[in-house]
Amino acid sequence: MSTDPIIPTLADIEAAHARIADYIHRTPVYHSELLDQRCGGELHFKCENLQKVGAFKARGASNAVLGLDEAEAAAGVATHSSGNHGAALAMAAKRRGIPAHIVMPSNAPAVKKAAVAAYGATIVECEPTLPAREQTLAEVLADTGAHPVPPYDDARIIAGQGTVALELLQQVAELDLVVVPVGGGGLLAGVALAVKSINPGIEVMAVEPAGADDAFRSFGLGMRVEQTAPDTIADGLRASLGVLNFAIIQKYVDTIVTVDDSTIVDAMKLQWSRLKTVVEPSGAVSYAGVLEYPERFRGRRAGLVISGGNLDLDKLPW
């Protein structure tokens, strides 16, 4: 456990990595000379779209589930989710052989419900509002005694997501900067903690959709503001930055930039066509930062996290 009651340390991230290693993929790092030439730098893409359940979320959820003691785990785990965290928690619970209860809004995409159901989790439907989701989850917890696993504002989740950076820094030597998309901030906080603990000289840059820019504004203000009425195709990045996440980000992140949806779509198409890999809008946001600010990458070696690859192929944003 961490020496701090809340903020995880590099030791927690390393312990998470050892705990989850047999449950997740060590994802590959992709590289394209043509994408390098476009920006005059060297870009290395950590492909968490090739992770289990198609997103880095498998890491944090696995760390949380595997870290429970027998008594805590016995009644299962629960969360509310319309997206990848629900599937990741269902997957991790199945691997441990415990029940999972996933509260999902009634308007969640059929493909997301199917993914959760495929892992044998119990789906509890609710109205598509945050209060309804939280109320329904509270009822599920009371009824079942299940252990709650939140999607990002949680030290175990942050430590799990930070394992992305442990691998990336092993896979690519002498990085100048690491670029991460930010929504709730689980991935960004974990990666920033790991990178700065290992080598404070590496720049950590966050990229956020302009239509859901609460992290950008919070970072500038020095005070956490909530995201209201997000408007972006990057559906995985619409959440408000978590409290713990913001504290870590303030301390360890160097730069936050925003990108327009049109740049996100350009980034997706370039990644699909050049890397031949399926990237969801949220996953392309890190590379969109390169398209928006190429001069920041000239002559530098960057590691960029492709956070996920789950999207409806019948509804592509172009």
Added chain:
Amino acid sequence: MSTDPIIPTLADIEAAHARIADYIHRTPVYHSELLDQRCGGELHFKCENLQKVGAFKARGASNAVLGLDEAEAAAGVATHSSGNHGAALAMAAKRRGIPAHIVMPSNAPAVKKAAVAAYGATIVECEPTLPAREQTLAEVLADTGAHPVPPYDDARIIAGQGTVALELLQQVAELDLVVVPVGGGGLLAGVALAVKSINPGIEVMAVEPAGADDAFRSFGLGMRVEQTAPDTIADGLRASLGVLNFAIIQKYVDTIVTVDDSTIVDAMKLQWSRLKTVVEPSGAVSYAGVLEYPERFRGRRAGLVISGGNLDLDKLPW
């Protein structure tokens, strides 16, 4: 060199692999539990869509170019191509530092011309007919003294494409069968030669679009027939089977099956969504064979070649 004047041997394929190793990617093998569950077998996908120029064609072209002696290479190389072979030859020539002349039909997609041009090759346009392509190539050869490198009916090309199988058999132990798409037959002939030379007990299955089924008909007839008026979305598989290719296929291939375009599209979408990898229609044909004949895969371990990933993202076939 081969002991036979025409048909390459395993030694030629091994020599090709040593020759091209620094010029190509050793592509990864992907696997998905969900795709396994659908057929009740074990499917391992050799990802040549992640090869240089986005297709296995980089192997054969590199082998041909690197195998030339200095005198042969001096005046450069030439071919006619509307697709991946032209880009592959241009790439290989650039790496060796010799000129490449690519005859391209005037209706070749802009994206294909751009790929060839990006490697610094000279593009010679011609009317979009086979006689015009052959006549124009003959003129280019006469004018430049360049060395011709055909796309598939060539022992060096076949040996180069066969290196796909050398890697696959190293990467996945105890395969029961290997599944390959067939068009001109360069990939199929090379893979069949390699597989049967290493282990005659492994089944070699070819899959062909029903709308361009000359290999299927030739195989059944025991006599090579030409492909006329191909009608399939698998644009890389519309060519007629080569003469040398047919001789090798008759000897080493166990099974040929055909698949409809609708099955090819289903296969593409499943590979995109489950493997998160961008597969072109021709590249999805091997997996389409699984969708069409799942009983042939039940309880067996199969290696399937994803041959390429080049397609226009603005014109997806669904």
